[in-house]
Amino acid sequence: MDTETLIIESAERIFSDHVDKALLDKCEQGAFAEALWQQIVDQGFHLLGSPDSGTEAADLFAFLKICGRFAVPLPMAEVLLANRWMAAKDSVLRSIGIQHNGGVIDIAWSSHAEWILAVSPDSRIVELHPGQAAQEGLANLAGEPRGSIAPPALVQGMLEVEDAPYAQLALARTCLMAGTLQAVxxxxxxxxxxxxxxxRTISKFQAIQHSLAVVAAEVAAAQRAADAGIDALSSERFLYEVAAAKARVGEAVGIVAEQVHQVHGAMGFTYEHRLHHFTRRLWAWRDEWGSEFYWQQILGQQFAALGADRAWDFIATKG
Amino acid sequence: MFQFDRVALSDETQDLRAQVRAFIDENRAYLPRPNSDFVTGHDPEFSQKLGERGWIGMTWPAQYGGGERSNFERLVVTEELLSAGAPVSAHWIADRQSGPLLLRFGTPEQRQRYLPGIIRGERFFSIGMSEPDTGSDLASVRTSATAEGDAYRINGTKVWTTDAHRNHFIICLVRTAAQTENRHAGLSQIIVDLKNDGVKIRPIRNMAGGEDFNEVVFEDVLVPKNRIVGEPGNGWQQVTSELAYERSGPERFLSAYRVFAELIRLCGDSPAPHQAAAIGRLAGHFMTLRRMSLSVAGMLEAGKDVVVEAALVKELGNNFEKLVPEVARLAVPDIAHTDAAALGLFRQTFDETMLLSPSFTLRGGTREILRGVIARSLGLR
Incomplete structure (x- = not known):
């Protein structure tokens, strides 16, 4: 069995034991998933893809798909990328936000973070901030905590990241969404x-069958698109493959969430049903780290620069 | 649930891509088509040139003249031709499904008789499935083949038969035994020479103004018994596997490729934000669909059954082919009131694709049938 399969199987085991509707509800009320975090640290999942961890960046992103499938209520994308960029070996919780007018905004789980890294869309330089400066208070559409550091934020260090950090975060969201789409x-x-x-069961109605067939097709496309983003790590195509993946998966989100809610009827509209923990995450994540429009523009500009006669080559060059 | 595995093409395969592009460059006179749709250009001369290069029947055994090459190499050739808008429809059906059908179910005599001509780009095939009263409900076909000594006597009518008026043969789904409880029993496939006495072909004009598909009437057409493909009565199983070839290829998402290319040309190298987003949206779809189609080639190469994956790719691909003109028209300035010359080839490719678009989700299995195939694999029916 290869490393990735091992990681996936043990992650699935832990998440099926620890992540349920009750935990997701509690976390949305503001609780921190302490026991789950401990399990993740014990397994070393928080260091996947970090230098010296014996795992690759691709393992990190494959793991995020599993996190998405279970709607893991922790900032795993931010933890993993921050640890990878900082070559961390410890179990300190690091998170990531966006540089904004001298401050930092949209920091996941900011009040639990000991370090906060701040990225900007068009720079490879990541700023390091002490976590204590951060404020809590906001949340995304899924109720995941998002905090900020008011300007002027004190920069305690800088580091340079190889693959564009903003795009890595977009890829992380893409992988989370790919997993969540499967769950939905x-x-x-x-x-x-x-x-x-x-x-009879509503599965016997053709209207329902066709809705779910459309959903299955979108989910299949989303998986393939996300994998292509992962495969492009450390290549000159990384930015564009992430652009294609984030935009394509974001488009799938709109279709899948709408159809599966319709299949669930009023039941799926209740807070009591678990569906919303997944669909709200999808709606939040498709907007975070660049919406479809943002990434479509990036990719479109690349195609415009190539020109009509070299466009096909760009599509067909990479398997 | 559905696994579309990653495929990395070998250097050899990528070299082949360069050869196809060089070939297309040398044969610019046959191009460009306004549209990359595979039904828009029937050109026997071009097909023969492809045959000379060994690009028809590429994966077939050498004993019939085939290239014994991989499904990946075949995919590279087909996608390069389609994206360039090459006129490939003459040999397309024979290469895609008639040949593979004969290799899987045909007799050695049939293979020897038909495959070399297909491979040379000289013998072209049509498909006889739909009938006036038989569309999606394919098992209801009524065209009959009745045994009479050494021959079958064929009576009935096929419709939507692409290029029957230009091609040499048709492989028909016919009823060789009366209908029973089992609707799928008693069906067979038989090869008919379209020049046979009693075959009447009438082109049907489509809404785009083209005459590509036909009504084909069989009146007491006598066909030697040895033209039956596979076991008599096994027609349903054969047709199902044949349709997977028909559904899984890159033609299922590349029909509108030229619209995309001309949109890029029209928007220039500094597009407005909404134009860039339109181009990027379509590009992301192309990149994903192409990889899925490559995964299907990998499954074919591994000898796997691709019925469901083919249905998935066709569902996604057809939806996308229809999305392309919708997105493109809103990205270009005032499409109705701009001088045609200023819109260049865009106008022509857009118009033709728009007019052909209703057919995208019909041919090769309607959207409704494909969704049924997918739903069955999901355990819903």
Whole structure:
């Protein structure tokens, strides 16, 4: 068995034991998933992809797909990327936000972070900030905590990252979404095969079958797009492959969330049902670290620069 | 759930890509088509040139003249030709599905008789599936083949038969035994020479003004018994596997490629933000669909059954082909009131693709049938 399969299997085991509706509800109320974090640290998952960890960056992103599938209520994308960039070996919680007018905004789980890294869309230089300066208070559409550091933020160091850091975060969101999309498809299939109306399960109705077929196709495309982003790490195409992946997966989110909610009817609109923990994350993540429009522009400018007659070559060069 | 594995093309395969591009460059006179749709250019001369290069029947055994090359190499050739808008429809069906069908189910005599001509780009095939009363419900076909001594007597009508008026042969799905409880039983596939007595072909004009598909009427057409493909009665299984070839290829998302290319040309090297986003949106779809189609080639190469994956790629690809003109028209300035000359080739490719677009989700299996195939694999039916 290869490393990636081992990681995936043990992550699946831990998440199925520890991540459930009750935990997701509690975390949305402001609790920190302490026991889950401890499990992650014990397994060394928080250092996946870090130098000296014996794992690759690709393992990190494959792990994020699993995190997405379980809606893991911790800032795993930020933790993993920050640890990788800082070559961390410890179990300190590091998070990431965006540089903004001399401050830092949209820091995931800011009040739990001992270090905060701040990135900007067009720079490879990442700023380091002490976590204590951060404030809590905001949350994204999924209720995941987002804090900030008011300007002027004290920069305690800088580091340079090889693959564009903003794009790495976008790829991280892409992988999380790819995993969550799979979970949402599974929820839709399960609900359709259990819910009975007109004397039979609603899965027997062609309208429902076709909705879920569309969802399955979008989910398949999302997986392939995300994998292409992972494969482009450390290559000159990285920015553009991430652009294609984040935009394509973001488009899938709109279709999948809409269809699977419709299949669930009013049940899926209740807070009591777990579906919203997944769909709200999808809606939040497709906007974070660049929406479809942002990344489509980046990719479109690249194609415009190539010109009509070299466009196909760019599409077909990489398997 | 559905696994579309990563595929890395070998250097050899990429070299082949360069050869195809050089060939296209040398044969610019045959190009460009306004559209990259595979039904828009029937050119026997061009097909023969491809045959000379060994680019038809590429994966087939050498004993019939085939190239014994991989499905990846075949994909590279087909995607290069389509994206350039090359006129490939003459040999397309024979190369894509008639040949593979004969290799899988045909007799040695049939292979010897038909494959070398296909490979040379000289013998072209059509598909006889739909009928006036048989569309998506393919098992309801009524065209009959009745055994009479050494021959079958064929009566019935096929419709939407692409290029029947230009091609040499048709492989028809016919009823060789009366319908029973099992609707899929009693069906067979048979090769008919389109020049046979009793075959009447009438082109049907489509809404784009083209005459590519036809009505083909069979009146007491006598065909030697040895033209049956595979076991009599096994037609349904054969057709199902044949349709996977028909559904999985890059033609299922490249029909609108020229619109995309001309959109890039029209927007120039400093597009407005909404133009860049439109181009980028389409580009991201192309990149993903192409990789999925490469994964399917990998599954074919490994001898796997691709029925469901083919349906998925066709579903996504067809939706996308229809999205291309929708996105493109809103990205160009005032499409209705701009001088045609200023819009260049964009106008022509856009118009043709727009008019052909209703067919994208019909041919090769309707969207509704494909979604049914996907739903079945999800355990919903």
């Amino acid at each position: 498809l599974d929820l839709g299939l399960q609900f359709a095969s259990e819910r009975r109306q007109f004397g």
